[in-house]
Amino acid sequence: MAGADQSVQPGAVPGRSMIILYGSETGNGEEISGELGKMAQRLHFQVVVGEMDSFKLSDLLRFSLAIFVTSVTGQGDMPKNTTKFWRNLRREKLSRTKCLAKLNFTIFGLGDSSYPKFNWAARKLRVRLLQLGASEFFRAGEGDERHDNGIDSAYLPWYQDLKAHILASYPLPNSLTPIPEDVQLPPKYVLRLLPQPIQSNTPTDDISRTTNGDETVRSIPDLPPADLLPIPDTYEANLAANDRVTPPDHWQDVRRLVFDVKCPRQAFPSFAAGATAYIYPKNYPKDVQTLIDLMCWQSVADTPLDLNSQLSSDIPGSGSLPSKVHVNPNSTLRDLLTHNLDISSVPKRSLIRQLEFFTPEEMEKERLRELTASGNEQDFYDYTSRPRRTILEMLRDFPNLKIPYQHILDLFPIIRAREFSICNGGASLDASPPYTLRIELLIALVQYRTIIRKPRQGLCSRYVRHLPTGTSLTIGFKHPPSPILDPRNGEHTRPLLAVGTGTGIAPIHALIQDRQIFTSPPPGETLLFFGCRNEKADYFYRSEWESSPSIQVLPAFSRDPLLPSEVPSLHPSADGLPTAPKAEEGGGVPETTAVTPTFDYDAGKNYVQHRIRKHASQIGPLMQRRPIICVCGNAGRMPISVRNALLDALVIAGVVDTREAAEVWLSDGNNATYWQETW
Numbered sequence: 001m002a003g004a005d006q007s008v009q010p011g012a013v014p015g016r017s018m019i020i021l022y023g024s025e026t027g028n029g030e031e032i033s034g035e036l037g038k039m040a041q042r043l044h045f046q047v048v049v050g051e052m053d054s055f056k057l058s059d060l061l062r063f064s065l066a067i068f069v070t071s072v073t074g075q076g077d078m079p080k081n082t083t084k085f086w087r088n089l090r091r092e093k094l095s096r097t098k099c100l101a102k103l104n105f106t107i108f109g110l111g112d113s114s115y116p117k118f119n120w121a122a123r124k125l126r127v128r129l130l131q132l133g134a135s136e137f138f139r140a141g142e143g144d145e146r147h148d149n150g151i152d153s154a155y156l157p158w159y160q161d162l163k164a165h166i167l168a169s170y171p172l173p174n175s176l177t178p179i180p181e182d183v184q185l186p187p188k189y190v191l192r193l194l195p196q197p198i199q200s201n202t203p204t205d206d207i208s209r210t211t212n213g214d215e216t217v218r219s220i221p222d223l224p225p226a227d228l229l230p231i232p233d234t235y236e237a238n239l240a241a242n243d244r245v246t247p248p249d250h251w252q253d254v255r256r257l258v259f260d261v262k263c264p265r266q267a268f269p270s271f272a273a274g275a276t277a278y279i280y281p282k283n284y285p286k287d288v289q290t291l292i293d294l295m296c297w298q299s300v301a302d303t304p305l306d307l308n309s310q311l312s313s314d315i316p317g318s319g320s321l322p323s324k325v326h327v328n329p330n331s332t333l334r335d336l337l338t339h340n341l342d343i344s345s346v347p348k349r350s351l352i353r354q355l356e357f358f359t360p361e362e363m364e365k366e367r368l369r370e371l372t373a374s375g376n377e378q379d380f381y382d383y384t385s386r387p388r389r390t391i392l393e394m395l396r397d398f399p400n401l402k403i404p405y406q407h408i409l410d411l412f413p414i415i416r417a418r419e420f421s422i423c424n425g426g427a428s429l430d431a432s433p434p435y436t437l438r439i440e441l442l443i444a445l446v447q448y449r450t451i452i453r454k455p456r457q458g459l460c461s462r463y464v465r466h467l468p469t470g471t472s473l474t475i476g477f478k479h480p481p482s483p484i485l486d487p488r489n490g491e492h493t494r495p496l497l498a499v500g501t502g503t504g505i506a507p508i509h510a511l512i513q514d515r516q517i518f519t520s521p522p523p524g525e526t527l528l529f530f531g532c533r534n535e536k537a538d539y540f541y542r543s544e545w546e547s548s549p550s551i552q553v554l555p556a557f558s559r560d561p562l563l564p565s566e567v568p569s570l571h572p573s574a575d576g577l578p579t580a581p582k583a584e585e586g587g588g589v590p591e592t593t594a595v596t597p598t599f600d601y602d603a604g605k606n607y608v609q610h611r612i613r614k615h616a617s618q619i620g621p622l623m624q625r626r627p628i629i630c631v632c633g634n635a636g637r638m639p640i641s642v643r644n645a646l647l648d649a650l651v652i653a654g655v656v657d658t659r660e661a662a663e664v665w666l667s668d669g670n671n672a673t674y675w676q677e678t679w
């Protein structure tokens with residue numbers, strides 16, 4: 001086993017223990033927690049890393065230090081895998097105690113500053129821990145996805161400072177020094193083969209063997225196998241439609257997927273607009289075979305693995321496998337690589353750091369070290385994220401690197417479920433028996449050329465592209481922490497001010513259909529700003545909007561030629577705004593001198609924010625009737641530009657006098673509900 005002799009059992013110093021708890025939706029927080037865990041091991045801590053929900057409050061007090069890492073989801077909400085922990089922490093009866101007085105903690109938050117509630121999860125958690133008497137042993141850190149280098153911009157310096165602080169404040173005994181980076185830590189999970197070769201559960205008609213002289217040649221199927229994995233809280237779904245909704249010559253392939261699901265109806269309540277469905281993509285058999293050949297795993301690839309024995313004793317409750325790895329009985333290495341391990345994701349720093357132990361070649365070791373060295377962030381970015389290089393491609397660049405199959409669970413990331421907003425609601429959720437639920441998704445397939453001119457497809461996009469109708473797959477649902485529409489309170493009569501771009505129209509469409517169920521009293525009016533590229537290519541649901549009298553749509557086609565009358569100018573007062581009567585003339589729309597227009601990156605273009613400013617006088621009265629405001633679509637600059645435009649609209653329409661007052665007005669839940677879902 002290459003490099004295994006360098007492995008050292010880190011001698012944890014008695015009384016030197018650390019717990020790292022994370023809340024994470026898409027894996028960024030989990031990745032950071034893993035890195036912090038390795039740092040703690042090198043500093044001779046006995047360390048435990050796990051999701052917040054896998055711990056009890058009392059567990060915390062058994063450790064000398066605790067590090068919390070959490071991202072944010074929804075509208076400033078805690079991630080799903082913190083729900084139980086957070087509920088316990090917030091119990092009323094704890095408020096009168098200092099029950100965490102013995103806890104020394106620090107916290108790192110992951111967020112996106114385009115959301116109004118930036119890093120709220122970490123901030124809320126920190127405040128509560130302090131309320132309960134815990135001490136902060138090191139300053140809190142906050143990462144921002146919007147920064148040029150994403151979360152790393154704040155995380156990397158925070159990590160370095162934290163390490164130095166721990167070494168200074170919790171010094172090692174004189175006899176010990178930190179375990180150097182070039183010494184391999186023992187793996188957390190070690191795979192073994194089952195002693196008796198049993199037939200793999202991979203269908204033999206999928207992978208047939210033919211004999212070519214002495215050699216056995218595997219014929220590799222084109223598409224991933226259809227076997228379903230035993231994933232808790234998921235349901236079997238039948239793919240009823242997989243239609244391209246953009247014209248074949250349009251740059252983007254957008255699919256409408258329809259699933260018929262057999263699930264207890266309470267698993268998907270009515271009025272669930274804002275809910276998402278998640279599906280698990282799979283790797284393509286050819287890629288899996290390439291990796292097997294590269295790593296010389298041919299002789300073990302199809303032998304069932306012993307997945308029932310204790311592979312890890314590290315994480316309480318994790319059992320034998322990492323909690324997110326779901327397997328069928330008698331699974332093989334090939335099965336794990338097909339269904340569970342994300343070999344086509346961009347390699348993370350933690351993976352690259354470990355790879356040097358599996359190549360005997362000094363040049364390769366050096367290059368791997370160089371990539372993750374402090375100060376080399378640009379090189380790392382240029383090699384990994386910029387060209388969207390995959391793990392498989394990276395391994396090809398290091399021909400002497402051979403990973404022992406036993407270590408793969410420790411190295412490769414786990415394939416995560418991909419989450420999509422459900423785009424239907426109301427009566428359209430009813431399915432014909434034997435199914436109980438019909439849901440629809442609108443998915444833009446990810447395909448592009450990178451700077452190294454390689455065509456790229458997202459793992460899920462590639463999986464969905466060729467998925468035939470009639471395929472059974474595993475599907476799960478997530479509901480927003482609080483419903484957008486609460487039918488008990490007559491919420492449907494509130495006006496809806498929706499801003500959607502591209503497939504961001506999905507949750508808005510679901511909400512509109514949910515509202516249409518009501519007839520007496522009927523739903524409130526809907527004003528929809530919809531942004532897309534071309535009127536003829538990606539104006540989703542156009543016919544529905546046009547045939548519905550209670551919905552007014554104001555589309556912005558960013559790539560279609562603008563009519564001269566529509567060319568937005570830089571100043572909002574000249575931005576095609578209707579000439580407003582003076583306030584004293586009874587028109588209620590004041591002069592616009594108080595407005596500070598935001599000269600966005602998009603000046604001179606035709607985006608939703610321009611439409612919003614242009615139609616400010618229409619938005620004003622609607623704002624005064626406690627609207628539900630939904631902003632959905634691409635993350636990036638859109639959500640901020642839209643919020644700025646809405647603030648301008650409040651001033652232009654005379655609802656408030658200044659931008660500052662508009663900020664206060666829009667943040668007050670009594671005036672409007674602001675619901676943002678951008679990705």
Ligand SMILES: Cc1cc2nc3c(=O)[nH]c(=O)nc-3n(C[C@H](O)[C@H](O)[C@H](O)COP(=O)(O)O)c2cc1C
Nearest residue numbers: 024025026027028029071072074076111112118119
């Ligand atoms: C649906 C959704 C909602 C989000 N809501 C917020 C939010 O309210 N505030 C914030 O600061 N970041 C928000 N984010 C950004 C995430 O916190 C950020 O992308 C983070 O890196 C995700 O880390 P994770 O992979 O560990 O979940 C949101 C992201 C998504 C996809």
